[in-house]
Every structure is written in C-alpha cells, then in structure tokens.
Amino acid sequence: MTDAWEVDPAYENYIGRWSRLVAPQFLRWLAAGPGGAWCDVGCGTGALSHTVLRTADPARVVGVEPSAPFAAAARAGADDPRFEVRPGTAEAIPAADGEFDRVVSGLVLNFVPHPVEGLAEMRRVTRAGGTVAGYVWDYADGMQMIRVFWDAARELDATAATLDEGARFPLCRPQPLRDALSTAGFTEVAVHPLDVPTVFAGFDDFWRPFLGGQGPAPGYCTSLPAGRRTALHDLLDTRLPRDDAGRIALTARAWAFRGSVPA
Template sequence: MTDAWEIDPAYELYIGRWSRLVASQFLRWLAVGPGCAWCDVGCGTGALAHTVLRTADPARVVGVEPSQPFAASARAATDDPRFEVRSGTAESVPAEDGEFDRVVSGLVLNFVPRPHQGLAEMRRVTRAGGTVAGYVWDYADGMQMIRAFWDAARELDEAAADLDEGVRFPLCRPQPLRDALSTAGLTGVEVHPLDVPTVFADFDDFWRPFLGGQGPAPGYCTSLPAGRRDELRDLLDARLGRDEAGRIALTARAWAFRGTVSR
C-alpha cells in the first residue's frame, strides 16, 4: 500500500485543518523578520505557505509540490502576487543555489524517500546564514488522533504494526531529527515541541477523516473489508472519551526543527 496524497477536500478534513494551527505556532517560534524570500518544500494545499504570506511579511514565497491537485489548490486559495508554485520534490527542488533566505517544510520530511538527501537539497537552495526549518507530527506518541487509530488497529490486526507511522518514521522523534539536520551540514540545530488542540465535535467528526484514503492511516482503513472496518470503528468509539458536550478533545504534537546554513 502506498501513501496517497492527492484529494484536496479529504486531506483538509484529515490533516489540513490541524496543520494550519501548527503552522501559526511554528512561525511564531521561528520569529523571522520581514522581507525574506521563502521556499515551502512540499507545500501541499498551502497551509504553511499561506500562513507565511499572512503573518511573516515575506518578499516572496515559492511553494514546491509534486501533486498537481494539491498545487492547484494552493494556487487557487490566494491571489497574492508574491506566491508561486513550482513542480518539484524535496529531493529535487527547482531553484538556484542559495536562492532563498528561509526554506521550510510542514509535515513533509517523513514522507521523503531519502530524507537526508531532501535536507541536503533544502540546504543547497538556502543562502549562507539562512535557515532550514520545518515540523513533523510526533507519530510515536503526541499526535493523539493517529496514535489512537494505530493502537486500535494493531490490537485487531498484527499486520497493522508494519504500517504504523510511529514505527515507519524514525524522524518523528527529537534526537533522530537533530542527527539528520547535523548530518545535512546544518549548524545551531534546535528541535522544539508544538502542541495544538484537536477537538472533534463527536465521534463521526473523528472517524470520517479516516474514510478519505489520504495518508497511511486512512489508506489502511479504506483497504479493510467492511466488517473489519466496522470492528475498528466500534473499538475506537468505545475507547475514546467525551466531554460533557459529547466532544472528543485530543491534542496533536509536532516537533519543529531548524538549523542554519553556514557555508
């Protein structure tokens, strides 16, 4: 099974709405001044790039995205003339050496086939003294929505363990992230937790995003026969707590990272 990232509305329902919350925290942590040239690698539907445009007063923002539906969505969501989207990947960024002051990525690094090569490429297109930065979900523990899903799935199906993002993606933890950035030649490496609330109105609001097929957990969910999918749904329904209003109040932790290009 491959990780699908193509359907804009399904992605927004599953992750996009939470990614936008993290993007705002991430940019406050970076505390970058105005007038910079930014590159958002793997910009997707534009959660991070659009937040940069709204809050960081950039000179320009270039999004890099391999998915044509996502790229089209990112373009359509803003008419800001400072924004453009180029077709490319983290391992092959369509930009000149040192073209940008800040090169960032949101929730992308774990899905790069060769993440160390992706970081090296991000470093290549960043000017000397510039910053490479981003954030990834804490799949191992702190991204509670996805953690709850895989804990239940693994209880019902031993094969689900091999698909669990907490197992598949070692870069969802602080020390492997620090090591990866240092290996890519970045200096002054920092890793910082970002926590956002993920409050679901009811169980249906929690469950429906897993039926959209976007990403590892929804991909696994939609691959199940109907009876096994219902069994997984029922286990999660019984396990997740509600507040007095019937809401499921969880939190999502991302690990933010940054390093400086010193060449």
C-alpha cells in the same frame, strides 16, 4: 499500500485543518524577520505558505509541490502576487543555488525517501547564513488522533504494526531530527515541541476523515473489508472519551526543527 496525497478536500478534513493550527506556532518559534525570499517544500494545499504570507511579511514565497491537485488548491487559496507554486520534490527542488533566505517544510520530511538528501537539497537552495526549518508530527506518542487509531488497529490486526507511522517514521523524534540536520551540514540546530488542540464535534467527526483514503492511516482503513472496518470503528467508538457535549478533545504534537546554513 502507498501514502496517497492527492485529494484536496479529504486531506483538509483529515490533516490539513490541524496543520493550519500548527503553522502559526511554528512561525512564532522560528521568529524570522520581515522580507526575504521563502520556499515551502512540499507545500501541499498551502497551510504553511498561506500563513507565511499572512503573518511573516515575506518578499516572496515559492511553494514546491509534486501533486497537481494540491498545487492548484494552494494557488487558489492565496490571491497574492508574491506567491507561486512550482512542480518538484524535496530531493529535486526547482530553484537556483542560494535562491532563498528561508526554506521551510511542514509535515513532509518523514515522507522523503532519503531525508538527509532532502535536507541537503534544501540547504543547496538556501543562501549562506539562511535557515532551513520545518515540522513533523510526533507519530509515536503526541499526535493523539493517529496514535489512538493505530493502537486500536494493532489490537485487531497484527499486520497493522508494520504500517503504524510511529514505527515507520523513527525520524519524528527530537534526537533523530537533530542527527539528520547535523549530518546534512547545518549548524545551530534546534528542535522544539508544538502542541495544538484537536477537538472533534463527535465520533463521526473523528471517524469520517479516516474514510478519505489520504495518508497511511486512512489508506489502511479504506483497504479493510467492511466487517473489519466496522470492528475498528466500534473499538475506537468505545475507547475515545467525550465531554458533556459529546466532543472528543485530543491534542496533536509536532516537532519543529531548524538549522542554519554555514556562512
């Protein structure tokens, strides 16, 4: 099973809508001044790039994205001459040494096969004294919609334990992130929690995104035979709390990280 990230609407329904809530918090924490050249590595459908354009007053923003459908969605969502998208990956960024003042990346680093190498490549394209920063979900604990999904899946299927992002991505905790940044040669390393509400109108609003096949949990869900998928649906339906209006109010925690390129 692969971590598929290709279908724009399914991604938006599953994670994109929540990533768009995290991006403004992340930029406030980053506290970058106006101007400068930015690069958004793994820009996806543009959640972070578009927020930079709206709120950070950049001179320009370059998105780097390997998925052609996601890159097209990012371009379509920002009618701004300061924005371009280039094909590439975190380990092969199509940019010159020191081209950017700030390199950022949202919800990507844990999917990079060799995260330290990816960070080193981000460092390469950042000027001396510049900043590399990003954020990842707290899969082990604080990203509740994914945590509750895998907890239920593991009760019904022992093999789900090897697919659980909390187990697969130990990087997504404060100390491993600090260690990776330090190993990649950054100074002034910092890690900070970002919490956003994830409120679902009802159980169908929670469940439907897991049928889109985008990402590890939906990929697992859609791979199940119908009967086992129904059992997972029913277990989650009984487990999730509702308020008086039937809404399911959860929270999502991301860990933001940043480091400086030595001058």
